[in-house]
Amino acid sequence: MQNLDVQTHRGDRRCVCCLVFACPRFSFCLVTIQAISWSSSGAVRIIDQRALPEAEITRDLESAESVAEAIRQLQVRGAPLIGIAAAMGLVAGTREQRGAPRAGFLARVNDLAALLGAARPTAVNLRWALERMLRVAEGTPGEGTDLWERLRGEATAIWEEDRAMCRRIGEHGLTILADGAKVLTHCNTGALATGGIGTALAPVYLAHEQGRKVHVYVDETRPLLQGSRLTMWELVHAGISCTLITDSSAAALMRQAKIDVVMVGADRICANGDFANKIGTYGLAVLARHHGVPFYCAAPWSTVDVSLADGDLIPIEQRSPAEVTVMAGRPIAPEGVTALNPAFDVTPARYVTGFVTDRGIVQPPFSEGEGEGGESLQ
Numbered sequence: 603m604q605n606l607d608v609q610t611h612r613g614d615r616r617c618v619c620c621l622v623f624a625c626p627r628f629s630f631c632l633v634t635i636q637a638i639s640w641s642s643s644g645a646v647r648i649i650d651q652r653a654l655p656e657a658e659i660t661r662d663l664e665s666a667e668s669v670a671e672a673i674r675q676l677q678v679r680g681a682p683l684i685g686i687a688a689a690m691g692l693v694a695g696t697r698e699q700r701g702a703p704r705a706g707f708l709a710r711v712n713d714l715a716a717l718l719g720a721a722r723p724t725a726v727n728l729r730w731a732l733e734r735m736l737r738v739a740e741g742t743p744g745e746g747t748d749l750w751e752r753l754r755g756e757a758t759a760i761w762e763e764d765r766a767m768c769r770r771i772g773e774h775g776l777t778i779l780a781d782g783a784k785v786l787t788h789c790n791t792g793a794l795a796t797g798g799i800g801t802a803l804a805p806v807y808l809a810h811e812q813g814r815k816v817h818v819y820v821d822e823t824r825p826l827l828q829g830s831r832l833t834m835w836e837l838v839h840a841g842i843s844c845t846l847i848t849d850s851s852a853a854a855l856m857r858q859a860k861i862d863v864v865m866v867g868a869d870r871i872c873a874n875g876d877f878a879n880k881i882g883t884y885g886l887a888v889l890a891r892h893h894g895v896p897f898y899c900a901a902p903w904s905t906v907d908v909s910l911a912d913g914d915l916i917p918i919e920q921r922s923p924a925e926v927t928v929m930a931g932r933p934i935a936p937e938g939v940t941a942l943n944p945a946f947d948v949t950p951a952r953y954v955t956g957f958v959t960d961r962g963i964v965q966p967p968f969s970e971g972e973g974e975g976g977e978s979l980q
């Protein structure tokens with residue numbers, strides 16, 4: 603079941619976070635964008651990202667099933683955020699069972715974790731968060747109530763840790779952004795994709811906060827337009843100088859020396875540094891190498907999957923061809939044509955100048971111990 607709170611765009615200059623969260627500040631205030639939170643009844647409250655920028659809609663997801671559906675539909679999206687949403691969904695979805703004996707409660711938690719984990723295959727953060735929740739459930743003594751309370755604390759901790767990791771990614775990434783830097787980014791890696799200020803956008807937000815001039819070129823990111831709909835929404839309301847471009851303009855801009863650095867996020871980073879990110883990322887990496895533009899991947903350690911040796915092993919989500927052939931409800935290709943729609947591609951590690959993480963700017967290989975491997979460049 604989903605509860606709705608809808609406010610459509612009014613075309614005035616008030617910040618969107620004011621509309622969504624009744625923020626008392628008139629100008630944009632970054633920290634008030636909360637892509638996710640608990641509702642007062644313990645449901646998972648999200649901003650429906652499929653509706654942006656046309657409408658700001660918050661939804662209260664009451665069950666694990668509705669959280670899984672929201673993840674599949676990309677109402678809630680971005681690698682770190684879907685991990686947080688799944689952990690919170692597990693808690694919201696077991697509220698009614700918390701009076702159950704231990705064995706029954708654990709069985710339900712395992713079933714719901716399997717359901718949530720299957721919602722999207724590529725971002726490892728989903729599996730990472732759910733495995734952490736299951737370890738905590740198994741390791742907590744007592745009955746359903748004790749386990750549920752502990753799970754609620756753990757889901758909140760996953761969210762809070764992500765917020766802190768975003769900030770640290772931003773601080774490390776600041777060293778890359780000189781005053782006046784022109785940054786090219788892809789998809790959405792900001793506050794809407796995480797529990798905090800984002801990953802690849804975090805250094806941009808901190809540079810802006812410190813008064814540095816920075817200009818962001820934003821790929822529209824076909825087919826679902828996370829760049830134009832979400833990244834531009836965030837940047838415009840933060841007052842950060844930005845220009846929307848078609849995905850196919852990136853090459854020409856690099857040739858004209860208009861880009862100083864490319865910054866992207868990741869959905870899964872393998873032990874050898876190959877990483878999956880939104881389709882189109884690989885092309886940008888090759889272009890950046892050709893034009894001598896530094897190319898950085900920013901992500902928290904929850905995105906590193908040392909169990910996979912290289913990028914060929916990453917499961918790539920294939921989405922509906924209708925996302926390519928239909929736009930805003932109208933056909934943009936002849937009826938019945940074949941279309942491919944891989945949601946992600948893999949960028950080989952050799953194209954990456956550095957991985958901007960919460961533990962510093964590092965180079966592969968990455969090893970066991972959540973980031974204890976990896977050589978820091980700083």
Ligand code: MRU
Binds near residue numbers: 681791945
């Ligand atoms: O399909 P999406 O919108 O979930 O894809 C998101 C991305 O590819 C992001 O770049 C990635 O998850 C990093 S978000 C901090």
